[in-house]
Amino acid sequence: MKFGGKSGSGLRDALDREALLREIEDLLAHHPQAVRIIRDFSEGETILGEGVQEGRIGLILEGELHLVKRSDEGEAIQVDKIGRGEMIGLLSYLAREINFIGVKAASSGRVLLLSWDAFDALLETRAEMADLLGLLMRDNLMGRYRRVVRMHFDAARLNRELEMERRELRATIAELEATRSRLINQEKLAMLGKIVAGLAHELNNPVAAIERNTAYLADLLGGMLASDEGAAASAWKAGRESPDPDSRTLRERMEGLEKKFPHLGRSACRRLAALPPELVEASAAGLTDSAACEQFLQPFEAGRFVHTLGAASERIARLVRSLKNYARPGQHTSEHVDVVAGLRDTLLILGNRFKEAELSVDLPEGLPRVSGNAGELNQIWTNLLVNASEAMGPQGRLSITARSESSYLLVRIADSGPGIAPDRIQAIFEPHFTTKAQGGQFGLGLGLSIAREIVHKHGGAIEVANASEGGAVFSVRLPVLA
Secondary structure: OOOOOOOOOOOOOOOOHHHHHHHHHHHHHOOOOHHHHEEEEOOOOEEEOOOOOOOEEEEEEEOOEEEEEEOOOOOEEEEEEEOOOOEEOHHHHHHOOOOOOEEEEOOOEEEEEEEHHHHHHHHHHOHHHHHHHHHHHHHHHHHHHHHHHHHHHHHHHHHHHHHHHHHHHHHHHHHHHHHHHHHHHHHHHHHHHHHHHHHHHHHHHHHHHHHHHHHHHHHHHHHHHHOOOOHHHHHHHHHHHOOOOOHHHHHHHHHHHHHHOOOOOHHHHHHHOOOOHHHHHHOHHHOOOHHHHHHHHHHHHHHHHHHHHHHHHHHHHHHHHHHHHHOOOOOOOOEEEOHHHHHHHHHHHOHHHHOOOEEEEEOOOOOOOEEEOHHHHHHHHHHHHHHHHHHHOOOOEEEEEEEEEOOEEEEEEEEOOOOOOOOOOOOOOOOOOOOOOHHHOOOOOOHHHHHHHHHHHOOOEEEEEEOOOOOEEEEEEEEEOO
């Protein structure tokens, strides 16, 4: 191959492809074999086949061609578009290999198409043509290299954009999953609210019957014993009014009674220990045997049972009322909400969690009301109190305070738990953040996220901090009614 010499148009330093092509066409016009080596092609025609050892090289004189590469799945993919002045089969010619890529006509046109041997002969015998074709081959290779570089830049830019879109998509999917989880959780809570409200309604009648019957029974037995001014009437009154002694006091009284009344037996002394000591002392002379003791104990225990039944029915009635208030179906319109009442109802419902805890409750009456949804606000208190009970355990210390602060109502809930690790305190309100997988507990990590969402919905703010004496402190500010 011969690429030396000097171009008649002096194009080596500043290549003008169109001028170069015109010179080549002028030389071809006087070439004896021009009619045979220049051929026409039509749209859709395959000029060079991919993977074929055709041994041909060409120069596009007119028209447009597509470079086509087949994927591993056999799909034909257009990788480039070339036109006048571009060469085809150039890489295969230089490497003497099969065609790396296919060439297909995108329009009709003309191409100078030679076999490798004929092209070599042309370069060897026609020095001026060799010089012109050499410049054109170099320009083609440089142009394709520049296109490859640009393609790499474009691919890198597209990859960056694609990665950004992927990150945004992952964030969107995560947000959608969190929203879906919240919606499922809210739907479950709404259904649970309906069930609880229905259950509370159904419990109203039997609870009311127990209260009425207890009051009637107390009046009936009290009337029967009213005429008796002796030990039975005193025992009945003590049973209705005397507080239950603690376990230690009961043991001490029982030991003393067993020494004083050895003839009554251990069981009778245990029952007598529940009575006020002054009443037992006043009736000691009549406790001569088990029958007399039983006659003395029955009025006291009847009074105690009636008292316990009344207290239990009253507690059930209060619990039912709180359940109805707590689980009232949510409304889309705002209402004037008594936050203190909601906190007290929630504490009553969750009372079993704190029966061994040391409670400090400062919820004064008469605080300003807030505008919002009572059921949703109760959900905030439920989530915060449940978290506090799980963090501090059954015998911890819990402080609940509420007060008016400028145009806001401030509620603080502080527990005696281990507090929150500094590196986690910023993430505690994020969806699915939970530490309950530790220590055999399990949680979805939605409670605090839902609480924050409800607070923000009501125009308020929620914060968390670690107390200096230990434990976590949650502060909720809600705007009060003007």
